[in-house]
Amino acid sequence: KQEVTQIPAALSVPEGENLVLNCSFTDSAIYNLQWFRQDPGKGLTSLLLIQSSQREQTSGRLNASLDKSSGRSTLYIAASQPGDSATYLCAVRPTTDSWGKFQFGAGTQVVVTP
Amino acid sequence: SQTIHQWPATLVQPVGSPLSLECTVEGTSNPNLYWYRQAAGRGLQLLFYSVGIGQISSEVPQNLSASRPQDRQFILSSKKLLLSDSGFYLCAWSVLETSGYNEQFFGPGTRLTVL
Numbered sequence: 429k430q431e432v433t434q435i436p437a438a439l440s441v442p443e444g445e446n447l448v449l450n451c452s453f454t455d456s457a458i459y460n461l462q463w464f465r466q467d468p469g470k471g472l473t474s475l476l477l478i479q480s481s482q483r484e485q486t487s488g489r490l491n492a493s494l495d496k497s498s499g500r501s502t503l504y505i506a507a508s509q510p511g512d513s514a515t516y517l518c519a520v521r522p523t524t525d526s527w528g529k530f531q532f533g534a535g536t537q538v539v540v541t542p
Numbered sequence: 543s544q545t546i547h548q549w550p551a552t553l554v555q556p557v558g559s560p561l562s563l564e565c566t567v568e569g570t571s572n573p574n575l576y577w578y579r580q581a582a583g584r585g586l587q588l589l590f591y592s593v594g595i596g597q598i599s600s601e602v603p604q605n606l607s608a609s610r611p612q613d614r615q616f617i618l619s620s621k622k623l624l625l626s627d628s629g630f631y632l633c634a635w636s637v638l639e640t641s642g643y644n645e646q647f648f649g650p651g652t653r654l655t656v657l
Binding site for chain 2: 459460462464469470471472473474477479480517519521523527528529530532533534535
């Protein structure tokens with residue numbers, strides 16, 4: 429069964445520093461990987477989706493890479509701001525799934541201090 | 543553009559009472575719909591998913607049930623709530639493409655507290 433791990437569980441950085449968030453998965457047979465942001469008490473906001481054929485995706489200050497062979501994805505957030513404080517979750521959709529079901533990691537809670 | 547609504551936003555219910563949470567999606571047709579629960583300090587647990595009207599699949603045995611009476615409406619129910627049903631309930635939608643591409647979009651969630 430696919431397992432998704434996000435380490436560390438929590439991270440604190442000073443404003444302006446680059447953020448590096450890690451996601452690992454045990455089975456490389458995936459359709460795609462999606463990164464989300466969750467603010468306290470809110471739903472999940474989709475940040476980036478990387479298809480299995482892609483190696484990276486970029487949106488503004490965000491860049492996500494995918495290395496299927498090693499079962500890893502990294503989300504980079506450049507020049508962090510206090511507004512980036514949130515929990516970041518990654519999720520993968522395995523190729524064994526026919527219904528669009530994703531397997532989620534537990535998330536990394538990020539605090540950006542002014 | 544597509545939007546997803548959930549209500550109520552917050553609910554406090556006594557043990558043994560019934561439950562009905564509603565989710566509706568706008569701006570898309572024939573979406574796949576999903577109910578998740580997020581317990582405090584834990585990850586997302588998929589409860590139910592639906593690929594069409596009246597088609598419901600359950601991921602875990604539990605005290606809850608789901609229904610899809612209309613294409614863009616998904617309802618989570620219980621006849622008698624348990625303390626362990628407390629949590630943050632999230633509805634999500636996606637559209638699957640033949641390439642395997644699909645992106646999930648989430649609603650704002652419902653915070654349920656069972657006392």
